[in-house]
Amino acid sequence: MGAYSSEQYTAYESWKQVVRKRQKLILCPKYRRAMHDECIMAVAFGFTAPLLYKILTYSLPCEYESVMDLFSNEIEITIINGNLVISN
Numbered sequence: 793m794g795a796y797s798s799e800q801y802t803a804y805e806s807w808k809q810v811v812r813k814r815q816k817l818i819l820c821p822k823y824r825r826a827m828h829d830e831c832i833m834a835v836a837f838g839f840t841a842p843l844l845y846k847i848l849t850y851s852l853p854c855e856y857e858s859v860m861d862l863f864s865n866e867i868e869i870t871i872i873n874g875n876l877v878i879s880n
Contacts, residue, residue: 816879824876
């Protein structure tokens, strides 16, 4: 069984697309406390809109596209070393 390979992209461009799809947002404990309720809603009910809205309020305008890309797929919320980690 082989992997699909598109001839229109070089290996570097293909790998860049894969890496870009996997994103991670790491927030310090201060933000973890501020977004606690929204994280509970996202984990328990799968409703991520309030969490997305709150993250966008803390984000700079140049970061909006990255945050929207992160939330375009299913997200995973974990706590590592006291930091809130949101990844897809």
